[in-house]
Amino acid sequence: MVSQADVERLEAEPVNAAHNRQPLYAPRKKIFPKRASGNFRRFKWLVMAITLGIYYLTPWLRWDRGPFAPDQAVLIDLAHRRFYFFFIEIWPQEFFYVAGLLMMAGIGLFLVTSTVGRAWCGYTCPQTVWVDLFLVVERWVEGDRNARMKLDSGPWSLNKLAKRISKHGIWLLIAIATGGAWIFYFADAPTLVGEVVTGAAAPVAYSTIAVLTATTYVFGGLMREQVCTYMCPWPRIQGAMLDENSLTVTYNDWRGEPRSRHMKKAIAAGLPVGDCIDCNACVAVCPMGIDIRDGQQLECITCALCIDACDATMDKIGKERGLISYATLSDYNANMALATGGGAHAVDPKLVHTPEGKLSQKVADFHIRKIFRLRTFIYLGTWTLVGVVLLYALLTRDRLEVNVLHDRNPQFVTLSDGAIRNGYTVKLLNMVPEPRTILVSIDGLPGAAMSIIGMEEATGGQAAISVEPDRLKTLKIFIRQPREEVAGPAVNFRFVVEDRASHERDEYVATFNAPETSR
Amino acid sequence: MSDKHIDEFSGVATTGHEWDGIKELNNPLPRWWVWTFYGTIVWALAYTIAYPAWPLISSATTGMLGYSSRVEVRKELDAAEAAKSDYVAAVKAKSVTEIEADEQLRAFATAAGAAAFKVNCIQCHGSGAAGSAGYPNLNDDDWLWGGKLDDVYLTITHGIRFAGDDETRVSEMTSFTDILTGDQIAEVSAYVAGLSGTASSPDLAAKGAPVFAENCASCHGEDAKGNRELGAPDLTDAIWLYGGSEAQIAQQVRSPRNGVMPAWGARLGDTTVKELAIFVNSLGGGE
Numbered sequence: 012m013v014s015q016a017d018v019e020r021l022e023a024e025p026v027n028a029a030h031n032r033q034p035l036y037a038p039r040k041k042i043f044p045k046r047a048s049g050n051f052r053r054f055k056w057l058v059m060a061i062t063l064g065i066y067y068l069t070p071w072l073r074w075d076r077g078p079f080a081p082d083q084a085v086l087i088d089l090a091h092r093r094f095y096f097f098f099i100e101i102w103p104q105e106f107f108y109v110a111g112l113l114m115m116a117g118i119g120l121f122l123v124t125s126t127v128g129r130a131w132c133g134y135t136c137p138q139t140v141w142v143d144l145f146l147v148v149e150r151w152v153e154g155d156r157n158a159r160m161k162l163d164s165g166p167w168s169l170n171k172l173a174k175r176i177s178k179h180g181i182w183l184l185i186a187i188a189t190g191g192a193w194i195f196y197f198a199d200a201p202t203l204v205g206e207v208v209t210g211a212a213a214p215v216a217y218s219t220i221a222v223l224t225a226t227t228y229v230f231g232g233l234m235r236e237q238v239c240t241y242m243c244p245w246p247r248i249q250g251a252m253l254d255e256n257s258l259t260v261t262y263n264d265w266r267g268e269p270r271s272r273h274m275k276k277a278i279a280a281g282l283p284v285g286d287c288i289d290c291n292a293c294v295a296v297c298p299m300g301i302d303i304r305d306g307q308q309l310e311c312i313t314c315a316l317c318i319d320a321c322d323a324t325m326d327k328i329g330k331e332r333g334l335i336s337y338a339t340l341s342d343y344n345a346n347m348a349l350a351t352g353g354g355a356h357a358v359d360p361k362l363v364h365t366p367e368g369k370l371s372q373k374v375a376d377f378h379i380r381k382i383f384r385l386r387t388f389i390y391l392g393t394w395t396l397v398g399v400v401l402l403y404a405l406l407t408r409d410r411l412e413v414n415v416l417h418d419r420n421p422q423f424v425t426l427s428d429g430a431i432r433n434g435y436t437v438k439l440l441n442m443v444p445e446p447r448t449i450l451v452s453i454d455g456l457p458g459a460a461m462s463i464i465g466m467e468e469a470t471g472g473q474a475a476i477s478v479e480p481d482r483l484k485t486l487k488i489f490i491r492q493p494r495e496e497v498a499g500p501a502v503n504f505r506f507v508v509e510d511r512a513s514h515e516r517d518e519y520v521a522t523f524n525a526p527e528t529s530r
Numbered sequence: 531m532s533d534k535h536i537d538e539f540s541g542v543a544t545t546g547h548e549w550d551g552i553k554e555l556n557n558p559l560p561r562w563w564v565w566t567f568y569g570t571i572v573w574a575l576a577y578t579i580a581y582p583a584w585p586l587i588s589s590a591t592t593g594m595l596g597y598s599s600r601v602e603v604r605k606e607l608d609a610a611e612a613a614k615s616d617y618v619a620a621v622k623a624k625s626v627t628e629i630e631a632d633e634q635l636r637a638f639a640t641a642a643g644a645a646a647f648k649v650n651c652i653q654c655h656g657s658g659a660a661g662s663a664g665y666p667n668l669n670d671d672d673w674l675w676g677g678k679l680d681d682v683y684l685t686i687t688h689g690i691r692f693a694g695d696d697e698t699r700v701s702e703m704t705s706f707t708d709i710l711t712g713d714q715i716a717e718v719s720a721y722v723a724g725l726s727g728t729a730s731s732p733d734l735a736a737k738g739a740p741v742f743a744e745n746c747a748s749c750h751g752e753d754a755k756g757n758r759e760l761g762a763p764d765l766t767d768a769i770w771l772y773g774g775s776e777a778q779i780a781q782q783v784r785s786p787r788n789g790v791m792p793a794w795g796a797r798l799g800d801t802t803v804k805e806l807a808i809f810v811n812s813l814g815g816g817e
């Protein structure tokens with residue numbers, strides 16, 4: 012065993028320490044998270060790089076849709092009410108796809124939370140990612156925990172002023188870039204960036220940048236963990252999604268207790284000694300400023316940096332890793348029962364350790380099977396079902412549609428030869444970015460003739476209408492049926508639209524109205 | 531309130547009130563909240579100085595910034611007028627047929643005419659311009675005085691049988707009560723109904739033919755196709771202003787109703803009348 016003297020002892024007190032509760036309206040306790048290193052920290056770097064990369068770079072991806080549509084891969088074109096996502100183009104009436112995606116996001120959150128706990132909070136939540144980024148800047152400018160604490164408590168000096176200005180300056184730059192990136196999703200990015208720089212962009216672009224800059228700076232730089240603890244509703248909801256088989260960051264007190272700062276003295280005195288040497292590394296690295304050894308807490312975002320910190324200490328003192336680990340409550344309970352003799356007495360390290368100080372064989376290890384259970388499969392099944400339905404709807408959706416609005420006032424007109432005429436507003440939706448010629452005809456109304464306002468040649472049974480790419484064309488169509496053919500006060504017939512080139516067609520069942528007295 | 535009660539759990543003083551055993555902790559307000567509150571007061575004061583606010587006896591303070599909602603509305607209305615002034619000038623300068631030929635101008639005039647129609651015309655012709663008994667349906671293809679753009683324009687401008695306009699279109703169907711016998715009226719009514727195939731008895735209708743030739747053909751024509759110069763309706767079609775049953779026709783022969791339409795040219799101005807004519811033409815019944 013390596014001497015305990017090699018392990019740095021940190022003075023760190025959790026913000027929510029039970030023996031030192033703050034009054035309700037107390038100023039914030041400053042947190043100076045120490046740099047952690049280890050597997051989870053590396054994973055967090057990776058997630059940060061991917062998520063920030065997606066956020067900042069996506070608007071710059073190009074996607075060729077031909078000459079009649081924008082070439083930006085992801086574009087929310089509010090002015091023309093179109094949403095482009097790579098090969099998918101969504102019209103306003105197809106917005107239910109977004110509703111479907113939100114359902115998938117919701118069920119996905121159930122799935123992830125029920126298996127790996129609050130992974131969303133710990134790794135991918137924008138608040139976590141940006142706070143992490145802001146902490147990197149802070150550490151780079153002001154140094155790690157001890158240097159920052161010293162700087163903070165020290166008097167104002169030129170050095171302190173310079174560091175503070177650079178820190179906040181870089182934070183603001185990041186915040187501006189964040190606000191700036193957002194607007195590029197709503198317009199052609201290369202054009203817009205030029206307009207923003209030259210002051211020619213729309214006021215809404217600047218106000219959006221301003222608002223997002225402010226929120227990023229305030230939430231990510233100044234408020235940090237307070238957003239999670241006091242403002243965010245997710246911790247409350249996510250807590251309710253966990254059960255005894257969900258993974259949570261856990262301090263394994265069945266093995267760590269009784270903790271001891273002076274292990275040798277304690278052993279010499281014949282006292283029981285757990286694996287925790289109370290080095291406080293887990294508290295020092297915590298970005299939420301809590302002590303995981305106090306058990307599960309609302310504040311814990313399960314980012315697992317305390318696991319990295321504790322593992323480093325365990326390596327130094329030659330103990331097995333995992334004193335703090337991702338564990339399920341069921342495993343924890345089993346091990347706790349083992350360490351306390353079924354709850355008969357306090358934790359006895361001898362029951363879970365071999366005489367050599369290693370962990371006993373009887374200790375339950377986490378097994379991946381634990382988190383895959385009926386509940387998880389139901390979530391997974393539902394999530395997949397919604398996804399498959401959405402995908403099916405997407406792959407089989409119409410790109411040519413006809414909508415018909417029957418004139419209601421008057422419902423019909425009697426013409427001088429006794430024929431009955433009905434008026435319709437017909438909308439042709441050409442939902443592909445190419446011009447098309449669409450044949451419009453009617454079916455199921457004997458003897459009826461069609462005439463289209465503004466089109467002299469279209470009188471007759473069928474009309475060829477050219478529709479602009481990715482546009483809707485509105486036609487005013489009159490249908491006239493001779494008196495002797497009128498079959499009753501309300502007869503259904505069909506408008507048929509067809510694109511001969513792509514063999515796409517759509518129908519609309521409309522009603523032809525006539526006076527009650529006819530026939 | 532004399533002696534302060536300290537809550538034993540939180541260590542905070544209570545307000546001293548008690549409701550059913552429930553006491554209220556006298557926690558201070560959060561500082562940000564208090565400052566926001568003060569901020570709103572400052573804002574409110576500054577606002578009432580900058581903008582019209584304080585009521586006086588017959589008016590109100592005008593505010594330092596000189597804001598007035600009436601001026602704003604006037605500006606917006608002026609801007610709206612200016613935005614369409616080119617179109618309005620073009621409508622004013624051109625004839626209805628010229629407007630009809632210009633696609634943009636036609637679209638503008640149709641929209642403007644629809645608005646004017648809703649204000650001035652729907653009382654008689656209905657909101658869908660479908661009319662009702664005595665008020666012509668403007669959607670159909672039957673026109674008493676002609677359905678070409680110029681005809682409609684003229685009709686709207688000067689009205690029908692409108693006393694206040696010298697150029698108004700005038701015609702009068704005579705009452706035949708004293709001219710024809712009751713039988714003759716029944717016969718001619720049957721004959722007229724028969725022209726559009728709804729007579730009750732062919733014999734009666736046959737007897738009505740000479741009566742018609744003698745008394746009615748002078749206005750409605752030998753073939754009963756009507757005369758637009760006189761506004762005399764076509765009696766052979768399926769469209770009836772006062773009803774097409776024999777009884778309704780007989781009623782019109784005995785004591786004819788002669789509808790009146792006001793002249794709109796002087797009231798609405800030439801531009802609006804042109805717009806109305808274009809709109810009516812767009813209903814699908816124009817010739």
